[in-house]
Amino acid sequence: MNTAILIPARLASTRFPEKPLKLLNGVPMIRRVYDRCLETGLDTFVLTDSKRIASLFPKGNIVVHDDPYENGTERCAGVLRDSRFDQYKQFINVQGDMPDVTVDIIEKCIWHLKNYSVTSVYTQMPEEKQNDPSSVKMVRAGDQALWFGRGLTGYGDWHLGVYGYKRNPLELYSKLEVTQEEEVEKLEQLRWLKNGWQVGVLSVQYNGMEINTPEDLEEWHSKNSQ
Numbered sequence: 001m002n003t004a005i006l007i008p009a010r011l012a013s014t015r016f017p018e019k020p021l022k023l024l025n026g027v028p029m030i031r032r033v034y035d036r037c038l039e040t041g042l043d044t045f046v047l048t049d050s051k052r053i054a055s056l057f058p059k060g061n062i063v064v065h066d067d068p069y070e071n072g073t074e075r076c077a078g079v080l081r082d083s084r085f086d087q088y089k090q091f092i093n094v095q096g097d098m099p100d101v102t103v104d105i106i107e108k109c110i111w112h113l114k115n116y117s118v119t120s121v122y123t124q125m126p127e128e129k130q131n132d133p134s135s136v137k138m139v140r141a142g143d144q145a146l147w148f149g150r151g152l153t154g155y156g157d158w159h160l161g162v163y164g165y166k167r168n169p170l171e172l173y174s175k176l177e178v179t180q181e182e183e184v185e186k187l188e189q190l191r192w193l194k195n196g197w198q199v200g201v202l203s204v205q206y207n208g209m210e211i212n213t214p215e216d217l218e219e220w221h222s223k224n225s226q
Contacts (some may be wrong), residue, residue: 004045005037005042005106006045007034007044008048009048010069011049011052015213020050020097021053024220025225033094033097036100037101042106043061045079047065070188072188074188076091077173080167090164090167091167092162095210097210098160098162099208101162105121108202112200113165116199117165119199120201122157122160123160123203124157126158133150134212134216135158136159137155169197
């Protein structure tokens with residue numbers, strides 16, 4: 001199937017304003033994520049509300065919408081109205097705060113779309129992240145997600161911000177009920193579970209970081225100083 005990578009990038013983040021434009025060894029974070037995704041050989045698009053972000057990319061690989069999307073999956077669903085995306089049957093959503101995303105992670109997310117129409121990935125969670133509300137914990141049974149949360153659970157896998165969708169469920173996403181759990185946790189993937197969708201998940205190796213806070217940015221530089 002034809003697959004496209006979509007990278008949502010909202011400029012006005014409440015926890016970390018202008019996060020996509022923060023420099024990682026001199027390169028804007030969103031550009032670093034985009035370049036990593038290009039290594040897959042797949043068509044890759046950045047979806048944003050910002051002309052400043054858009055200016056970093058080729059015109060044909062950027063979609064600028066001012067619509068007030070609640071999360072990245074809604075932004076991905078919104079671009080399906082654009083005829084440029086008619087040719088694609090499935091999509092990979094890579095969150096713009098994963099500067100260390102790998103080809104293997106993306107390929108595993110694509111592979112699992114053979115078994116589930118919505119997929120994601122996880123890795124082993126370092127002990128210090130179990131007590132970090134910025135890190136997303138996942139409870140699963142085999143290769144199927146049961147729950148996602150930010151709480152201080154002391155258990156669970158580390159859920160990474162890469163999702164796979166077949167076209168039909170992505171088109172339906174914005175019509176699904178937004179439940180209290182999604183609003184409290186601020187986790188877009190809970191909308192699938194609370195509306196009865198199965199989310200397939202696979203284990204991946206990940207030695208990188210997610211940049212959720214200014215402190216994460218400082219830590220990334222300390223680990224990747226040139």
